[in-house]
Amino acid sequence: MTQTLEHEEVAVRSGRRSGLTLVVALHSRTLGPAVGGCRMRRYDSWYDGLADALRLSEAMTHKCAAAGLDFGGGKSVIVLDRDTDLTPALREAALADLGELIASFEGSYRTGPDIGTSPADMATLRRWTPYVFCLPEEHGGTGDSGIPTATGVFAALRAGARHVFGTGSLEGRTVVVSGYGSVGSRVAAGLAADGARVLVSDVEEGKRDAARRAGLEWVEPDKALGTSADVLVPAAVGGVLTPETAAGIDARLVVGPANNQLTDDRVADALAARGIIWIPDFVAGAGGVVYTLTREIEHLTHEEAVRRVEGIGDTVSRLLDTGTTPLHEAKNLVADRLSAALSVP
């Protein structure tokens, strides 16, 4: 963490109904209102939840900027203790507390689902503030953003595969998908349909059955990153690519939706030095926010919005066609957009 706050604004509040710690972090509104999902997760301390919100909101600035959206980056976190008993009543109280806090930003922060929250939770938040994306379709929203996020990951996967293997088809490739949640499970299904051999893992042992029913192989979570494969898809929480784990990766292409995969940008250089192509997470994982905003703000049709999501593949191809690393190129893209916006009189 830097000495000076790099974020525009951060709110930390103890929810008056739930007693849970709530965080809203607004990293940047240079390109427009800050957008980013609401994460509800167990942390060792509220401070870890705050740190996560800070990192995730910064990633949203990058995600929106690289995807060409006129939105900035934000994120909210509802911090659960390791032993919080998350009853439906507590969930509702926490969402009411957060909804009230989001409302106080009067539209300069807008939320959507993330790990631990669903379109149904968005409908609860909507009772407190209009600035909520991805409501269930029966409430007039576009629903689960995990579906278009998976579509975008797939477009990135194909572009990466074309570059590395000479063909965008994943047929016959071995792919490890680390994280069998809302996005990972859909990416895994798409890969299997493409004819890939798919190994999945999740920290929740309970997901094993669902994976088996889907005809996928299981690999223990602590083995997933080091499993020998053609492609590795990080699809769970962030911070998985450390200098140590990166040294053990045995895949030629790493591309997935988990936010903030790298503990440090130098991990991308270490992977590149070993000949491993890593596609920036904030590019590959933008499908959800691209689809949602183009439909709910720009009012594109479903087909038009899906085409925009598939454009992630073109972005990835462009990043790969340069001499440096995709991360370096993507960061330049982000910096150019932010400085162009700042130079407008």
Ligand code: PHE
């Ligand atoms: N959870 C999504 C992400 O990490 C954010 C999102 C926000 C998606 C708003 C849709 C709408 O990218």
